[in-house]
Amino acid sequence: MLSHEHKNERWVFYKDIPTESGGEGVTKRILAYSDDVMVVENTFAKDAVGKLHHHPHTQITYIKSGKFEFEIDGEKHIVTEGDTLLKTNGVEHGCVCLEEGQLIDVFAPYREDFVKD
Structure with a gap:
């Protein structure tokens, strides 16, 4: 199954979602999504970088595990499990x-660029 084949599906089972490259040292799984919202799991190896970028979506990030230094709008903080x-x-x-x-x-609206072939 390609990651985009489950748009608007009520039930999305983790075992059925393939991992995709999210850059060097990063894999992602595109979980449930619709036109309005998308949930994505990103797994980072130590020292992997999510390069500075911006997009026309509101994004909420929940730290499920690990430790990260995030920069948002020029401000940096160290974040750990449970931070949002x-x-x-x-x-x-x-x-x-x-x-x-x-x-x-969590992205609103969904990231069309994540699901294009």
Whole structure:
């Protein structure tokens, strides 16, 4: 199954979702999504970088595990398990993984660029 074949599916089973490259040292799984919202799991190896970028989506990141240095709009903080970050439309952000971990991202609306062939 390609990651985009489950848009608008009520039931999305983790075992059925393939991992995809999210950059060097990063894998992602596109979980449930619709036109309005998308959930993505990102797994980072130690020292992997989520380069600075911006996009026209609101993004909330939940730190499921690990330790990361995040930069949002020029401000940097170290975040760990249980912390949550809000990145509004167009705000530049990125991270460096200090200890292997996982991030859960929620995007509104969904990231069309993540599901194009």
